[in-house]
Amino acid sequence: MAKVITEEYRDFITGNETVARAALAAGADYMFGYPITPQNEIMHHWRRLAPPQGRGFLQTEDELSAGFATLGAIISGKAAFSATAGPGTVLFQEPLTMAEMMRLPVVVVVQQRGGPSTATVIYSQQELTLTCFGGNGEGLRLVYSTCSHQELYDYTIKAFHNAWRYRFPTFVLGDGYQAKMREALQLYDPRQRGIGPIPTEPILGSVRAGEKEPLVHLRNSFSVEEELGEVLERHLADYARAAPALVEHEFYGEEGGELLVVAHGIVGRAARQAVQELRLSGRRINFFRPISLRPFPEKALRRALQQSGGAVLVAESAEGQLGNLVRLAASEEGLPDYRSFYRPGVGITAEEIKEAVLNERAVDAALLE
Amino acid sequence: MSELSMPRCWNKESKPHRFCPGCGHGLVLKALGLAVDELGLAERLIFACDIGCSLLAWDFFTFPCMQTHHGRTIPVMVGLKRASPDLVAVAYMGDGGGYAIGLQHLISSAQRNDPVTTILVNNTVYAMTGGQMAPTTLPGQKTETTPFGRDEAGTGRPFKGPETLAAVVHPQAYLSRGTVARVPRLKKMIQKALERQLQGHFAFVEALSTCPVNWRTNAAATWSFLEQEMSSYYPPGEVAPAARREA
Numbered sequence: 001m002a003k004v005i006t007e008e009y010r011d012f013i014t015g016n017e018t019v020a021r022a023a024l025a026a027g028a029d030y031m032f033g034y035p036i037t038p039q040n041e042i043m044h045h046w047r048r049l050a051p052p053q054g055r056g057f058l059q060t061e062d063e064l065s066a067g068f069a070t071l072g073a074i075i076s077g078k079a080a081f082s083a084t085a086g087p088g089t090v091l092f093q094e095p096l097t098m099a100e101m102m103r104l105p106v107v108v109v110v111q112q113r114g115g116p117s118t119a120t121v122i123y124s125q126q127e128l129t130l131t132c133f134g135g136n137g138e139g140l141r142l143v144y145s146t147c148s149h150q151e152l153y154d155y156t157i158k159a160f161h162n163a164w165r166y167r168f169p170t171f172v173l174g175d176g177y178q179a180k181m182r183e184a185l186q187l188y189d190p191r192q193r194g195i196g197p198i199p200t201e202p203i204l205g206s207v208r209a210g211e212k213e214p215l216v217h218l219r220n221s222f223s224v225e226e227e228l229g230e231v232l233e234r235h236l237a238d239y240a241r242a243a244p245a246l247v248e249h250e251f252y253g254e255e256g257g258e259l260l261v262v263a264h265g266i267v268g269r270a271a272r273q274a275v276q277e278l279r280l281s282g283r284r285i286n287f288f289r290p291i292s293l294r295p296f297p298e299k300a301l302r303r304a305l306q307q308s309g310g311a312v313l314v315a316e317s318a319e320g321q322l323g324n325l326v327r328l329a330a331s332e333e334g335l336p337d338y339r340s341f342y343r344p345g346v347g348i349t350a351e352e353i354k355e356a357v358l359n360e361r362a363v364d365a366a367l368l369e
Numbered sequence: 370m371s372e373l374s375m376p377r378c379w380n381k382e383s384k385p386h387r388f389c390p391g392c393g394h395g396l397v398l399k400a401l402g403l404a405v406d407e408l409g410l411a412e413r414l415i416f417a418c419d420i421g422c423s424l425l426a427w428d429f430f431t432f433p434c435m436q437t438h439h440g441r442t443i444p445v446m447v448g449l450k451r452a453s454p455d456l457v458a459v460a461y462m463g464d465g466g467g468y469a470i471g472l473q474h475l476i477s478s479a480q481r482n483d484p485v486t487t488i489l490v491n492n493t494v495y496a497m498t499g500g501q502m503a504p505t506t507l508p509g510q511k512t513e514t515t516p517f518g519r520d521e522a523g524t525g526r527p528f529k530g531p532e533t534l535a536a537v538v539h540p541q542a543y544l545s546r547g548t549v550a551r552v553p554r555l556k557k558m559i560q561k562a563l564e565r566q567l568q569g570h571f572a573f574v575e576a577l578s579t580c581p582v583n584w585r586t587n588a589a590a591t592w593s594f595l596e597q598e599m600s601s602y603y604p605p606g607e608v609a610p611a612a613r614r615e616a
Contacts, residue, residue: 058448061473068444072445075415076452078452205415215380217428217434217435
């Protein structure tokens with residue numbers, strides 16, 4: 001396989017191109033995709049960059065096909081991925097549940113757009129619950145929420161590795177802003193940073209000339225409840241065992257804080273800036289950004305809450321999807337002072353978060369509008 | 370079935386199989402097994418079955434087998450074949466999976482000329498879910514959702530798969546309809562369909578089959594429905610791609 005990125009360099013590109021370049025650098029073999037805004041340019045860039053490197057691309061007839069074809073490629077031992085958004089993420093839930101049941105290491109990049117329905121092609125954070133818990137299962141998935149192009153690059157590479165290592169469907173959860181805007185980032189060959197090839201292997205047999213292999217048959221249907229129960233117990237135990245190594249977060253602050261601002265993805269970036277500015281003006285505001293949404297960094301969040309006197313403000317471009325995760329994580333100790341800045345389907349600036357922190361009444365008034 | 374007549378690639382650990390008495394699936398899978406044996410393809414084969422009765426074949430062979438979702442077996446095999454072209458991919462499904470919930474995949478795959486062999490079992494009903502109308506239910510045929518007989522006025526005419534696909538496929542694609550009433554002929558069709566995949570083309574075999582449980586028929590009536598009603602609406606034989614006829 002030809003090297004794609006031979007030396008580190010800085011570039012100024014869109015998030016979608018970043019994802020395509022990261023998948024290429026990671027060593028992904030195949031992309032199956034179906035057009036939907038705002039993820040299209042991931043396909044466009046992959047289609048131009050990948051075939052000369054011996055990697056494949058197919059534009060399928062719909063998202064169901066994109067998802068299931070990705071699974072087919074993975075079953076044969078190839079690192080395959082797809083990308084989608086909005087109503088496409090809804091359709092993807094079907095193949096994703098098969099991946100969950102059969103522990104297939106599928107990677108899907110979700111560039112969130114407004115919802116429900118067709119809504120906007122622009123931006124939201126409304127696909128958190130769907131990405132983390134979609135499907136008729138238990139949400140045994142790995143979900144990374146990125147806040148910059150550097151993270152899009154780093155976590156796309158990491159997604160392939162952790163998908164194949166832990167065998168859970170793995171997501172990079174971006175959004176339309178990250179997809180479409182350009183910013184600077186450092187591109188690198190993962191091998192030069194000690195990251196080896198994606199640990200792929202055929203899941204359902206390769207060409208078996210002359211070899212005597214044990215019979216391999218995969219199924220996702222079971223005759224009795226107990227059969228299914230045993231399989232799920234095993235998967236849940238694997239997930240619980242893997243979780244401590246998979247949780248990731250960013251914390252900014254210290255003991256004695258007066259308030260913890262929690263946000264993820266691009267809103268996390270706005271929140272970080274708001275907190276930095278408030279701290280410069282003498283306020284003891286702490287900041288927490290979960291990077292892994294599944295599994296959720298619950299322990300780290302509880303500690304951050306303790307350091308902030310149990311007062312929290314959750315900001316997100318959705319109506320409490322992150323808020324639910326925060327409340328669940330904090331439920332053991334309770335949340336004496338929970339405030340929210342929910343803007344479903346609408347972007348959030350650092351100024352707005354600052355204002356929400358400074359003026360509790362403004363938040364309530366805005367919610368009543 | 371005697372030990373001698375069992376295809377070599379049948380997984381004996383999963384026999385006797387799980388299909389109902391009188392069901393035609395066992396015969397279609399016998400035809401497939403014999404064709405694979407004869408072509409010596411077992412070491413390269415991957416078999417994927419749909420949901421519905423076909424899922425009961427999930428461990429039917431000695432080569433790797435898997436289940437997918439209802440209607441989604443074709444895209445799984447398309448992805449597998451494109452990423453790993455040395456494998457031989459067989460997608461196995463019922464008429465509901467291929468002609469209703471998964472029709473977009475069947476047509477699109479046919480139109481792309483994906484080198485995958487699809488075998489579709491036509492028994493005119495949704496059998497595993499309890500005998501509802503399928504795209505292939507014959508006019509006047511009683512099912513749980515057409516209790517007074519299928520009425521063309523509200524539900525249209527039964528779906529003819531190979532004839533429909535003929536309009537969109539590559540001239541070298543293979544399309545045919547066999548029947549479990551003639552297993553040696555069905556085996557030859559499946560063999561051709563596997564060979565056509567090896568030559569890089571889409572290949573599709575519909576197999577007319579039986580479902581006495583949902584048809585509520587005895588042996589004689591089952592055979593008569595297959596050989597008379599079904600075979601006259603769905604004539605067995607190869608179907609030439611329109612593009613080949615035009616050329």
